[in-house]
Amino acid sequence: MAKENKAVITLFGAAGDLAQRKLYPSLFKLYQKGYIGDHFALLGTSRRQKSDEEFQEMVAKSISSIKETEKDQAKNFVKHFFFQPHDVTKPEHYVALKERIEELGKKFGTDDNRLFYMSMAPQFFGTIALNLKKQGLLSDDGYNRLVIEKPFGRDFESAKKLNDELSETFNENQIFRIDHYLGKEMIQNIEALRFGNTIIESLWNNRYIDNIQVTLSEKLGVEERAGYYDNSGALRDMMQNHIMQVVAQLAMEQPVSFTDSDVRVEKIKALRSLRVYTPSEAASNFVRGQYDAGQDTNAYRHEDGVDPQSNTETFVAAKLLFDNYRWSGVPFYVRTGKKLADKFTRIDVVFKKPLIDIFANPRMKSEQSLKSNVLTIFVEPDAGFSLRVNAKSAGQGFNTEPVDLKFMQDDSTKAESPEPYERLFHDALEGNHTNFASWSEIAYAWKFVDVARKLWDIEEPQFPNYVPGSMGPVAADELLERDGRQWVYRLNK
Ligand SMILES: NC(=O)c1ccc[n+]([C@@H]2O[C@H](COP(=O)([O-])OP(=O)(O)OC[C@H]3O[C@@H](n4cnc5c(N)ncnc54)[C@H](OP(=O)(O)O)[C@@H]3O)[C@@H](O)[C@H]2O)c1
Structure with a gap:
């Protein structure tokens, strides 16, 4: 009851x-x-x-x-x-x-x-x-x-000032900072998947994982939020909070128990080991974009309420590196933007290929090489996950092909699932902090994105640089290509 x-x-x-x-x-x-x-x-x-x-x-x-x-x-x-x-x-x-x-x-x-x-x-x-x-x-x-x-500050300095002001009245245990992404069913499911399954958690490290990709893609432009957005941009509006929170859940160690204080300790530890770039490292590990005009749609700079000279980014992608034992050498690639191909949020965990591909032996006459296993967590609009594995293609010869083992929530389950605000309101009434961002998490996230922000504030971008309906600027693809990788979700070219 x-x-x-x-x-x-x-x-x-x-x-x-x-x-x-x-x-x-x-x-x-x-x-x-x-x-x-x-x-x-x-x-x-x-x-x-x-x-x-x-x-x-x-x-x-x-x-x-x-x-x-x-x-x-x-x-x-x-x-x-x-x-x-x-x-x-x-x-x-x-x-x-x-x-x-x-x-x-x-x-x-x-x-x-x-x-x-x-x-x-x-x-x-x-x-x-x-x-x-x-x-x-x-x-x-x-x-x-x-x-x-949200938003909790515009940069580390303003966030700290705000936190100091709040701390005059409330202590950390009394403050519940909303990040509605943490109220989403499949974001909460990251912990169940990781810590409830030996076959997943035992492989959740740099020995078996090649890279992790997080995509928060929006189809709409700025709509009626232009005034706010033009003063904020994708880095502040989406990356500093939602993306960093998702990444912290993916990267953290197993908490001692599933209580808010134990989960917080591990998220903070993970974010502490996130490498804060120098400005020149940020220049090559962050990508920004702004959408151009499309068929029947305005360029960002021509949207109502947007400065026609605006250098605000409507897209951001970045490569994140954790300097810790579990993740050393495993890049986390993240991206988010407006006016992209579709509205969805997904996480793709790309596993390493087998060290030796025995099927690639020319005598076996294999036409295809093995593909990476990929665990995809579909956050929205679909909710579920899939695991891509290699299997033998049916028929003569010996070829392999990737097949997906898939679990997707049906519509009635999704309909019964509480909205993020319902969950978070309930958690706050219960005094449960698990799905709220602590000050330390917010501080580390600001310190990470501030380097790019400061750089972008002084360097003139070449905007606009992507077309509506795409997955952002070419540079976002190149961010992975230069590491010999690709986004798992990409449009057919
Ligand atoms: N809307 C969203 O979807 C959304 C999503 C995520 C986060 N947020 C965040 O949620 C917060 C609220 O957003 P919102 O969209 O609901 O804002 P909003 O529609 O602009 O509402 C602001 C409210 O503040 C009141 N207000 C303004 N100045 C006041 C004053 N001096 N004293 C007392 N009340 C005052 C306004 O009423 P009066 O004019 O009558 O005072 C109004 O009720 C913001 O922090 C926003 O960033 C909003």
């Missing part, structure tokens, strides 16, 4: 896009499953004036795509929502907020547990945290937790 969590959730940015599209629907799922119930209340805040009733209507609208049979449940659910007009920059506004949090805590019997969720522009995170402490909004009896949205 589901354990009911008790808390007053104070949501900053309650009228925002994220809250309406993701947070309220996720909370409703938790409510339906019994993870929250009679003893929870959500106090929404933003500057605009709203009555409790108007706010409840807004929440009801955000979960309106529910079945007829769920309508009564939705009516009861929205009765837990309240609104407080509040400007986070005005210290005096925290007085009324405090009173309402206390009142709701008593009314709903929440054991005085308080979860503060910052779903607004990052420049306000430090101010809010400071005021929560100064104006006495923290609970003395229950827990105090802070959930914080």
Whole structure:
């Protein structure tokens, strides 16, 4: 049976896009499953004036795509929502907020547990945290937790400043930094695959693995996020957080137990051994791109809200090297970009070929050589994995061909699978940090990408350099080709 969590959730940015599209629907799922119930209340805040009733209507609208049979449940659910007009920059506004949090805590019997969720522009995170402490909004009896949205800084310096500000009020165990990739089913499955299977974990090292590839490919351009994106770019928006978190899970050692503290220790250790490049090494191990015009589509520089001279990258690829016993000599190639061939995320683990290919003996008249075994983890939209192995081709003679051993989740399993925000909200209510990024992980990730960022800020790129519908600039292919390798996923040329 589901354990009911008790808390007053104070949501900053309650009228925002994220809250309406993701947070309220996720909370409703938790409510339906019994993870929250009679003893929870959500106090929404933003500057605009709203009555409790108007706010409840807004929440009801955000979960309106529910079945007829769920309508009564939705009516009861929205009765837990309240609104407080509040400007986070005005210290005096925290007085009324405090009173309402206390009142709701008593009314709903929440054991005085308080979860503060910052779903607004990052420049306000430090101010809010400071005021929560100064104006006495923290609970003395229950827990105090802070959930914080990305981006966490623009570089190591700004991230450190933000972390220092948050640390004035909250300790590391109270901070839950959202990286919604960590809420994805197949990203969580990396640990199950690795540490639940002898045949996989025993080969998970530089003796058997040739290279690992991570691809987060988007088909869309910047759409309505142009203003934000042009100030950020693929390196900050996707690589520093999502890709680095995925890589840390692939590279880490086996934790002592599957608890948040043990998993964190290993992820941090892995990222500590990631080689931070010198500027000249970064120049040859990072690739940036920006999309050109396509058939009926604008070049990035001509998108609404984008500076026509913009040097912001919409694509990034990189080669990562870990200086540790397990991974020495095994490159991790990563790439992400907009306006690529398709929308998908996958991880390809390429194993070394057998040292001797006995079938290549000319007397056997083999027409094909052995292919590398590849374990592919399909993260989205398909969820599953496949293992490519060599087998004898049926028929006369002796030829080998690669065949895939495949497991894919069916549509009903995928439909029942919780959305990342549902999982992460639940984890935060439970106080489980496993799927949140710790400060040390974020710091190492920034230090790694900052070298490329600084280099790119002073060197003029040759943009645009890839066409929509491709897999990025040619240089991203060359990054592997110069090592005698290829991307496993590539378009037929
Ligand atoms: N949207 C997404 O899909 C998405 C995805 C990943 C991460 N994120 C992150 O999630 C956070 C929220 O994004 P969003 O898209 O929901 O933003 P948004 O739509 O711009 O909403 C921002 C909210 O902040 C409120 N606000 C602004 N200034 C305020 C102030 N001084 N005091 C109090 N409230 C104020 C706004 O309401 P008022 O104008 O009424 O004050 C609004 O409710 C950001 O950190 C973003 O990077 C968003």
